[in-house]
Amino acid sequence: MSSVVKRPAVVVPSHAASAAASRVFVEHVSPGLTAGAYAVKRVLGDELRVEADLICDGHDVVTGRVLYRSPGASAWCEVRMQPLVNDRFVASFALDQLGVWEYSVEGCVDAFATWRRSFDRRRESATDEDLIANLRQGASVLAATANRAPDPDRTRLHAAAQVLDDAERRPREAAHTGADAALLQLASQYPAFEQAGRSARAFELVVEPRLAGFSAWYEFFPRSTGSAGEHGTFRTSFARLQYAADMGFDIVYLPPIHPIGRSFRKGRNNAPAAEAGDPGSPWAIGAAEGGHMSVHPELGTLDDFRAFVARARELGVSVALDIALQASPDHPYVREHPEWFAKRPDGSIQYAENPPKKYQDIYPFDFECATAPELWQELTSVFLFWAEQGVTVFRVDNPHTKSLPFWAYCIHELKQRHPDAILLAEAFTRPKLMYALAKLGFSQSYTYFTWRNTKHELTTYLTELTKTDVAEFFRPNFWPNTPDILPEHLQYGGRAAFMARLVLAATLSSNYGIYGPAFELMEHVARAGAEEYLDNEKYEIKHWDVARPDSLRPLITQLNRIRRENPCLHENRSLEFHPTDNDALICYSKHRGSNIVITVVNLDPHHRQSGWLELDRTKLGIPAGTSYQVHDQLSQARYLWGDSRNYVELDPAGMPAHVFVVRYRVRSEADFDYFA
């Protein structure tokens, strides 16, 4: 089908087809967007390394600069670029402020450096007459350069230009000045950037708290922290908070804490009707007691919650709230703002459906309703309200079923006021939709890690996450389990599967989390045929015996300590996989400066597996020709490894993983201290 249509004006690529255009073309700015408009992400304290191609005709000396502007600043700062190879240039600057930065690249000809290079080449062989002519040409280039400089440099450059111009009378002095290294350095500060070529756009960069890039999350239900038979509260959760902090978690994340609806309340195991005393699902938000800005009375008061947040802060832990933008039929919004919900033809509000399934306890908002601006503002104020209570970390439930422009709006408004806000997207959806949410501003995202089990699956997926453009905007957060998902390998793999998945999550991804105490107590009984917990905590109160001697708590504590102590585990960019000759063994490393960690995991929870690792020293970051010590942080065993092939053997009945810290010195064998 083909027909003639009208359409709005579009931006047509403009060629630099005029004499006013710059000779220098700026291309392939990195990091830069290859598609769509989004900000790349970094954390506070990072350096941004900007590279670009600066392409000019002929053989003139080209120079470049990065212009950047910190959040809220009106003036641009500049940092000059250094040449790499093949017309590529680089510059870096420090990111010392939260918020949205901008940067762009400019390139121009450095006319004095160009003159100087040709002067150097002809000095040996030129006739006196040629040399004088050449020096006088240099004088005119230098005078133009001086006119761009402020005093006192302007005066100094003009003086030097006069010396060059006077080459006929004082040739030796002029030649000496022309060859002066200090003069070249001074003049090179003032190339003709007013004639620069520029990157087609300014790029955005969002700087977030360090916690956005490196975090260990612990999810638990406060209502399951009471004494047997009782509904837990924020107060009874203090012990669980202490317990999570003792294990070394950075973030404690609570399912929704709001009043739970009564209409169509679901019973245990998601039964269509609740029995008396069933507490309901915390995701059925809203009741007579209030909505998204209220606290479920059985958990305590808003003051109790504030006390919980304060206690967490004392322990160095951040509290994350789960924001689920949906309403139970009892939510005050349903009465006060029926226009925010889609209607059925009989005028009743449309409940959630996934035909033929009906979710009559959940009303989705209509993000495109006639009063969308008011709805969007109100929902954004939910985040702002909790931020004012001291919560700046949010886990967002099902963001992929809400309008994408809403998230752009909401995150922009929130971050304007709270640039330290961190949002984790619970989006187990189509890959491009997950990435779109990250581009719109989510700080972290759930991933497909939960279903990536084999060496090939893990290698392929992690390569996409860490070695492509995805790494610029998408921060993975690896969850071995969630209240919604008990994956098959945890149902059948026993203790070793829990240990292996924990090590993988904690070392492959700088951000990871577990849903506990179900995880550390190795809860593994599923509803028949499903990847879901039987007797799911979403619909009932559980009483966990966290003191059980078989708990994985010591291993979790060990891993969180290893993560903190090794800076290379605080990011994912350096991740490299190394071949093994056994597909049940996966081996990978991260490095940052001299800190190197090599992890080896036996992916088979049932059998002892052994094999040879082929370690690539370049990828490890270890100089050639040295032997090095690997020190297993789990078993405390140490080995001296000398070449690329090394043997490992891992028994799932004991510990299915090595997490080696590498120690090497270039100079002397004596530097290895095996008893340190």
Place this chain on the structure above:
Amino acid sequence: MSSVVKRPAVVVPSHAASAAASRVFVEHVSPGLTAGAYAVKRVLGDELRVEADLICDGHDVVTGRVLYRSPGASAWCEVRMQPLVNDRFVASFALDQLGVWEYSVEGCVDAFATWRRSFDRRRESATDEDLIANLRQGASVLAATANRAPDPDRTRLHAAAQVLDDAERRPREAAHTGADAALLQLASQYPAFEQAGRSARAFELVVEPRLAGFSAWYEFFPRSTGSAGEHGTFRTSFARLQYAADMGFDIVYLPPIHPIGRSFRKGRNNAPAAEAGDPGSPWAIGAAEGGHMSVHPELGTLDDFRAFVARARELGVSVALDIALQASPDHPYVREHPEWFAKRPDGSIQYAENPPKKYQDIYPFDFECATAPELWQELTSVFLFWAEQGVTVFRVDNPHTKSLPFWAYCIHELKQRHPDAILLAEAFTRPKLMYALAKLGFSQSYTYFTWRNTKHELTTYLTELTKTDVAEFFRPNFWPNTPDILPEHLQYGGRAAFMARLVLAATLSSNYGIYGPAFELMEHVARAGAEEYLDNEKYEIKHWDVARPDSLRPLITQLNRIRRENPCLHENRSLEFHPTDNDALICYSKHRGSNIVITVVNLDPHHRQSGWLELDRTKLGIPAGTSYQVHDQLSQARYLWGDSRNYVELDPAGMPAHVFVVRYRVRSEADFDYFA
């Protein structure tokens, strides 16, 4: 160094942060620009296949369209996109006009298709009441759809909407209409594109003549076509023209045909001073007789040249002129427009230099002089002048030493008037600068092929040229030799090296050329230590014995015939390399529809080489489970090949290459006709 600077306003990425923004995000448009503003290239008669990601929240049915506009048209045409996988969509349209096209992508929700899918899912299980409510929801979606349609579709859609709305009274009729396939098809023509998400920009596409994509060039000096001791002319060149046409060349390319300067004229072998009778270099353009729009009197008159062009046209050959934008000291521009040249401090014009070398016979133009607009216009008029004489193919000398914005201007102006113009960039320079020239509009470019000899070098380079974004804007033209370059392997490789390089050029690249008769006569004596011809034709008149019995003319003729007969050799996109177990043997294939050519070349000119090819049927385009016949177009030998591994042996003393055409049929062995 870091300081505060002012800088012009930049385009800041705008987030779709308002309720008016579309729910659908358009990303990763292909072909699209990953860097810089440039048009992708196609030839007349191609289809443009456009792909894009259309990303929407939730699970609604998304649809998309490509809007495109042919050169000069004001209205946009549309073609609807079809879904592929993972939110990716595709549409194609035919390119039936030369010039610059524009295209962009839009995506929106198809509300009626979304309703219809949910209706289909619930029909089986829903209660009557639910079904009626659902049909009435469909009615309201359909009514909105109808309002976007012109009559008669509008009336038909409204009528159907009324049937759905009447579901309570006539449920069976409403359900029947709701499920009607024709209604779905009709309604799907009118989704809410006024709420569409759009690609961030409109993309440009330049459609050039087929010759821009598939051409064989033959370069010769007309002055070397006279009788012994005489200066050749356009008239004496008719025979050489016939000779080139007989070999099957598409383009005959002449070095500059303008008056040659006398001041500082170079002698034989580039001697600093000419002897009496030395003809000078044709690239020292301009004398009392005229400049870039005049003809060298010794070659004849402008009428003679026009006759030459007319004769070429009769033979089906295009004439290409060499445009070198530089002047000899005797060029009329030097007297009439001294302001177009850079000056030395004494007021004299600056000659070309590459310190310590001086080229006093060449004055470069100053593309950034005060009167640049006039200069640019004048130089552009050189191309326009020759286009009016019937020449639309130009080889441009050293374009990389001229201002890049000048080329953007010049090519734009030329192509506005002559959209059939084809420009070949002689740019053996830095890779990114070569690519920048192609992005600015050069149709074809010289390449590094001349120095890529080993299997690894050829594979790596061709992969960059054919499998990356480069293929969208850069059309390689492979030259085994030029008057400037006699590469080492031709100096020492003997006849076999000439043959191998010829086969490689003609089959790897859809555009190739040779500088003859030096090539077919295997001229191989170089100036000591250089990759340059001794007694270079640039500085003297040669007399070539083209009838020599050892000439490569028959092989060239054969290759040009093979190229014409096999459509897969008319482009480079399908190029695939296949492994061989001998590094001296390179094997590659191209395919287009059922036309498949496999080429195998022995890269060692001195020894017989044999080995096994591992042919990948998927890459070849041959269905699995068939055997196939390969028919060597050079030797006429035929082999029946049955599996992926096949043996070859090539003796450089005979023919160092196979060029196989593949024949296969899926159905029956009887389809192989070994005597065809």
